[in-house]
Amino acid sequence: MDKNYISFMNKNTLVVTTETNESPHSEKSKTGTQSIERVVQMLRIVASRGKAGMRIGEIATTSGLPHSTCFRMLHRLEYEGLLDRDAHTRKYFLGPLLYELGLLARPRYRLSELCDGALQKLAEVTQDTIYLSERSGLEAVCTLRALGDYPIKSLALDVGIRRPLGVGAGGLAILCALPPDEAESIIEANAPKYEKYGFVSADYLREAIKVGRNQGYAFLDSVVTPGTAAIGIAFPPENPIAALSVAAISGRLDSLRRDEVARLLRQQIRIICGTMSR
Structure with missing residues (x-):
């Protein structure tokens, strides 16, 4: 036996x-x-x-x-x-x-190239910091960043930084877009890691996911980095592998402006998804 x-x-x-x-x-x-x-x-x-x-x-x-x-x-x-x-x-x-090795692999994994124009456009229109986060297993990796002209910037992430899914608006947006069972399994697997990131916890993320699914975008305010807020939306809808997010000081993302920023994100994501399907 x-x-x-x-x-x-x-x-x-x-x-x-x-x-x-x-x-x-x-x-x-x-x-x-x-x-x-x-x-x-x-x-x-x-x-x-x-x-x-x-x-x-x-x-x-x-x-x-x-x-x-x-x-x-x-x-x-x-x-x-x-x-x-x-x-x-x-x-x-x-x-x-x-x-x-990455130089050779990049042509196969060129999402950052496809999204570069969208990030630049969003940075120009919103004047805030725009991030592209890509899913990598239980984590989200920042693969591209664009800076707007607003004098006070939110620079919580550098390109290449990886964090557990749910930490940051991009990772949270991916969890919101995943099937509930899959999202829950990821939260359970990452639970011991969340305590390093401000006020993030498994229970907090479960509630944030409910809110995000209802409003159509993920939103975090002073959770990981005090005084900063961010909105994120994942894509493509049928297989969320990445997310775009807009980060700014908290005062620039009040409820009225959040809806407008979310509209701008969706607009650019539709363009990206159209390019990905070709």
């Missing part, structure tokens, strides 16, 4: 393995898969800080892996060019090889 064993890779990841009469080759495959998962996890953790970078202690704490294991992995990833370490600050950043 097979025996089940439960082990923890880190505080957020549960792995269930089954003892069977498998060959040594199968055991090696499992070990190799776990190594790949850890590498991807490490890259995601470093990427979550964007241009700020992370020190090894922060990476070890976030990953839940022993300091010695993190050191060996980071050293090898740096050697392979997947990470880069600043000699002065001792912080790790995404490496040059990822950039080079």
Whole structure:
């Protein structure tokens, strides 16, 4: 009879393995898969800080892996060019090889190129900051940003920053557009991560999703960044993989202006969806 064993890779990841009469080759495959998962996890953790970078202690704490294991992995990833370490600050950043590989992958994943004109138009009309957020598993990644001319800007995100879905108007808009069961499963999976982001919690997001579905757009005010607000709408409707959002100081997104900004977002999203379908 097979025996089940439960082990923890880190505080957020549960792995269930089954003892069977498998060959040594199968055991090696499992070990190799776990190594790949850890590498991807490490890259995601470093990427979550964007241009700020992370020190090894922060990476070890976030990953839940022993300091010695993190050191060996980071050293090898740096050697392979997947990470880069600043000699002065001792912080790790995404490496040059990822950039080079990204240049080859970009033609297949060109949503940011399709949306560039829409972001520029929205920034010109609203004078505020416009973001494109793309879904990546349980997270949303900022892949494009356009700045309006209003002198006080909301700059909560840099391109490349990833956050759990629901943190920020773009990620919240994607949750609003997903089937309820799928949205709930994402909230449950991300629940332990939300506590790092201001007043965001699983219960708060559940209520925000209800409101967002009723009004046709996601809205956050002083939740993650005090004094700033944002509106987001996901697209395409049948398969929400991304969202456009407008961010500004709270006073610029009162109830009357929110409806107008939402109308402008929908207008540009219709153009983008038309281009995507060609």
